[in-house]
Every structure is written in structure tokens, then in C-alpha cells.
Amino acid sequence: MTYVVTESCIRCKYTDCVDVCPVDCFREGPNFLVIDPDECIDCTLCVAECPVEAIYAEDDVPDGQRHFIALNAELARQWKPIVERREPLADADEWAAVKDKLGELKR
Template sequence: MAYVVTEPCSGCKYTDCVVVCPTDCFREGEQMLYIDPDDCIDCDACRVECPVDAIFYEEEVPEAWQSYIALNREMAAVCPPIVDRKEPLGPRDPTKG
């Protein structure tokens, strides 16, 4: 199992999670980040750093966002790694966490 980036990351792309990841398992897409499930070691460091509560343990992904499990695997295979903090795409939406 692995952690999964879900809907709240779409359009904001905060990188607080990236800089605490000990295995560099994050990948950067155009509108959001993804976690490579083959590199994730389930350490939980990223989940607590996410300012929009977008990261869930795979078994705890809300029903509405189950498709993000496969999406993370798919996109992690084609998106480049990201290991450094970057400016987010937009301001934090207070309705998303």
C-alpha cells in the first residue's frame, strides 16, 4: 500500500509534502502532484505536511476519490520527480481544508 494524492491538490500543488519525503516519491504534473506507489514507504511524513489535506493512505481514500489511486500510479510513471519546494499554483482554498 502507499499514500495517494487526491482532489484537494488539483489546482493548488503545494510542495510542503515533497520536501519531507525520505524516498523522493513525488512526481509533478501540470495541475497537481502524484505519489509513486512503488517508491512510497508509508512513512506518513507527507500527509501531516499537506496544507489542504489531499493525501490519504490508500486504504483510507474517501469513496469519491477512489479513482485517484489508479491516477497516482498512472501519472507517477510519466511525470518527472519533484524534490524541492516550489510556489503553489494558487492561494489556499479555505473550503478544501
């Protein structure tokens, strides 16, 4: 099983999760992070670190966000690894509680 980054991360991109990942499985896009399912070792460390609760075990991804499983796998093949914590996007706090942000995702 792998972990999956879901919609809450879009336009926030807090990277606290990256800092605790022992295998560097996170990939970075312009305004979103994903987890490479081939690299994730199911350690669960990232889940508690995410301030917007965007990370779920694959089996626990909410029904309305299950498409993020395939999206993480797809984008992980295209985006470069991120291996250290960075500042979140400038307006991350404004976007943290916004729902239905998939249309905001930049590839």
C-alpha cells in the same frame, strides 16, 4: 500500502509534502502532484504537511475519490520527480476549498 494524493491538490500544488519525503516519491504535473506507489515507503510524513489534506493512506481514500489510487499510479509513470519544495500555484489559495476539481486536472 502506499499513500495517495487526491482531488484537493488539483490547482493548488502545495509542495510542503515534497520537502519531507525521504525517498522522493512525488511526481509533478502542471497543476497536481502524485505519489509513485512503487517508491512510497509508507512513512506518513507527507500527510501532516499537506495544507489542503489531500494525502491519504491507500486504504483510507474516501469512497468518492478511490479512482485517484489508479490515477496516481498512471501519472507517476508519466511525470518527472519533484524533489524540493516550490511555491504553490499563484491562485492556490482560491482553489484550496473548491470541491469537484477533477475536470481541472491538466495532464
